[in-house]
Amino acid sequence: MDILKDLKTQVLSYYDNIIAFLPKLAIGLAIVFLFLLIARFIRRRIIGLIRNKAEDPLLVNFVDNIFQILNIVFGVLLFLYIIGQFGIAGSILGAAGLSAFVVGFAFKDIAENFLAGVIMAFNRPFRLGDTIESNGITGNIVEMNLRDTQVKTFDGKDVFIPNGQILKNPLFNFTIDGFLRKEFILGLDYGTDIEEARSIIKRTMQKIPGILKEKKEPLTLIHEFGASTVNIKTLYWIDTFDKTLSSAEINSQAMRQVLEALEEAQINMPGDIIELKNYNGEPVNTTIPKSA
Numbered sequence: 001m002d003i004l005k006d007l008k009t010q011v012l013s014y015y016d017n018i019i020a021f022l023p024k025l026a027i028g029l030a031i032v033f034l035f036l037l038i039a040r041f042i043r044r045r046i047i048g049l050i051r052n053k054a055e056d057p058l059l060v061n062f063v064d065n066i067f068q069i070l071n072i073v074f075g076v077l078l079f080l081y082i083i084g085q086f087g088i089a090g091s092i093l094g095a096a097g098l099s100a101f102v103v104g105f106a107f108k109d110i111a112e113n114f115l116a117g118v119i120m121a122f123n124r125p126f127r128l129g130d131t132i133e134s135n136g137i138t139g140n141i142v143e144m145n146l147r148d149t150q151v152k153t154f155d156g157k158d159v160f161i162p163n164g165q166i167l168k169n170p171l172f173n174f175t176i177d178g179f180l181r182k183e184f185i186l187g188l189d190y191g192t193d194i195e196e197a198r199s200i201i202k203r204t205m206q207k208i209p210g211i212l213k214e215k216k217e218p219l220t221l222i223h224e225f226g227a228s229t230v231n232i233k234t235l236y237w238i239d240t241f242d243k244t245l246s247s248a249e250i251n252s253q254a255m256r257q258v259l260e261a262l263e264e265a266q267i268n269m270p271g272d273i274i275e276l277k278n279y280n281g282e283p284v285n286t287t288i289p290k291s292a
Contacts, residue, residue, distance in 0.1 A: 121144070134151075142158070194222065
């Protein structure tokens, strides 16, 4: 009978403790819920202001992710303090500090990528949609998160580059200022009027849609003297902010129209010339077309 009496006393004690704890639990949940609503409202207002001021949505998304994590952490700590679990809250904070120290060694690369992401979020070397090259990977920026940066290559692959590698290695941004230079080389016959050919090429380039004509004009230069041709390099700039035409299509149109203009002006682009030596007689020069 004493055992049943003690058991009944313990059950009633637990019941009384649960009944006494329920108001704290309800108040804690209500306050945390209200806190999260207010925090979300403030976060959205701040993110909205940053989005209106920021040039790049990458920074906005990065800051938004950090705010979401902080809101959850503060919400959990607030709940523990409200229900009277000060020791648990203090232990979590102490454990967090110790864990940060231990995890810093165990997961050095993760911490490094996170810090690199923070640095790049506020000191942005690229924007959403920029064409970059890093660690031998070339493509367009799709997204940057706390650990890595997503790049879509021109053949459709999605590559996730750790932020630490981008920060520590050279980064080539081809489109950050809106200008991208392209070029191609063609060979002209040694008997060609070079200045006339350059003039034809320049006039043709200025008629092609997508090629800049005022800020950065097309330019032609004598590149080198080949074995059978004078090689002319043509340089031109395109506006990367204009998405109506791709750079590959502009380059294709430029080469085609320049070729047609030179052919119309009867300016020849000869094949390779190979000299065949006959050691029993005089050298014989033979022209072999490039398609041969």
